[in-house]
Amino acid sequence: DKAGHKHFMAKEIAEQPGVISQALDHYLSADGQVELPEPGIDFTQIDRLTMVACGTAYYACLTAKYWFEQIARLPVDVDVASEFRYREPPVSDRTAALFVSQSGETADTLAALRYCEGKASRILSVINVTESSIARESDLALPIYAGVEVGVASTKAFTCQLSVLFLLVLKAASDRGVIDADTMADHVSALRGLPSAMGAAIEMNDTMRRAALRLAEARDVLFLGRGVMYPIALEGALKLKEISYIHAEGYASGELKHGPIALVDKTVPVVVMAPRDALFDKTVSNMQEVMARKGKVILISDRDGLDEASEGVFASIEMPRVSDAVAPILYAIPAQMLAYHTAVAKGTDVDQPRNLAKSVTVE
Numbered sequence: 001d002k003a004g005h006k007h008f009m010a011k012e013i014a015e016q017p018g019v020i021s022q023a024l025d026h027y028l029s030a031d032g033q034v035e036l037p038e039p040g041i042d043f044t045q046i047d048r049l050t051m052v053a054c055g056t057a058y059y060a061c062l063t064a065k066y067w068f069e070q071i072a073r074l075p076v077d078v079d080v081a082s083e084f085r086y087r088e089p090p091v092s093d094r095t096a097a098l099f100v101s102q103s104g105e106t107a108d109t110l111a112a113l114r115y116c117e118g119k120a121s122r123i124l125s126v127i128n129v130t131e132s133s134i135a136r137e138s139d140l141a142l143p144i145y146a147g148v149e150v151g152v153a154s155t156k157a158f159t160c161q162l163s164v165l166f167l168l169v170l171k172a173a174s175d176r177g178v179i180d181a182d183t184m185a186d187h188v189s190a191l192r193g194l195p196s197a198m199g200a201a202i203e204m205n206d207t208m209r210r211a212a213l214r215l216a217e218a219r220d221v222l223f224l225g226r227g228v229m230y231p232i233a234l235e236g237a238l239k240l241k242e243i244s245y246i247h248a249e250g251y252a253s254g255e256l257k258h259g260p261i262a263l264v265d266k267t268v269p270v271v272v273m274a275p276r277d278a279l280f281d282k283t284v285s286n287m288q289e290v291m292a293r294k295g296k297v298i299l300i301s302d303r304d305g306l307d308e309a310s311e312g313v314f315a316s317i318e319m320p321r322v323s324d325a326v327a328p329i330l331y332a333i334p335a336q337m338l339a340y341h342t343a344v345a346k347g348t349d350v351d352q353p354r355n356l357a358k359s360v361t362v363e
């Protein structure tokens, strides 16, 4: 049932404020503490976290690496499952291994989990389907409470994964004694503010649809982001290629001049994901390098960022202002909606893109 939407993907995008708010309710106590299901995890017992996943779930891990390192001061490795398992990396008994999967059945992710059994100190997972192999074989499985996701392109599972991972980061920071009560409360209130900010982002539908008309004409599209926004640039590119079949690449903004800028000319739209955070000026200077080569910039930022930097851009999309840390969760929405509207404009099969399966149970 698409609940009045044209596609499951549109329905699942629209559901995000509601499901995120439910996920937060499951993990946050009334006094703003993170509560995990039994047996929980004690982050004082580990020195390192290894995160493994595929596709969009891998980008959730990449985003969480920034959070774990910055907020919880915990070193993190992130790998795609098909690389991790065959590389057979050493895993110490002071390492926890964390697997992220919507379906809980992705063959490579499950094989990577089995590889870590008996090596890692704990096997954790962040899953949507609670009756899944990955959930069953973990010491601690954390559900994301996204509800059934039908569209092959993952949307609400991604933002719910990010939200649950952020809560896990807060738990790690608190166990490790590296966060004070005020900072903790600020992060919790930023999370609590997300559903309404996401609702406001979804309201920007018409602006995104117009920008997508430009993307639909392109052969190649670049997505740029820095810091926590870099994995969201990767996710934006994956969403676009997956459902619109347009070639798209995500890059860390600072990498532009090390190769990809050679692609830029007036036919190449460049989507820049840049909230007005500490790295904003750096990203803007990369964006200006694109404009100097006549690239068509679609700038996604907040009011302050757009006031400062939207001159000369092809299109701008305004996001509400949220904390720098939770911004990637919010900016996933325009990444999804640009892809959605581009696919609709091109007339592709949004919910069942060619060559793809919802759950990849082959290696």
Ligand code: M6R
Residues within 6 Å of the ligand: 054, 055, 056, 057, 100, 101, 102, 103, 104, 105, 106, 109, 152, 153, 154, 155, 239, 242, 358, 359, 360
């Ligand atoms: O079920 P999983 O989260 O393990 O699936 C991982 C990937 O196959 C999945 O995220 C895929 O990349 C999506 N189609 C992306 O939209």
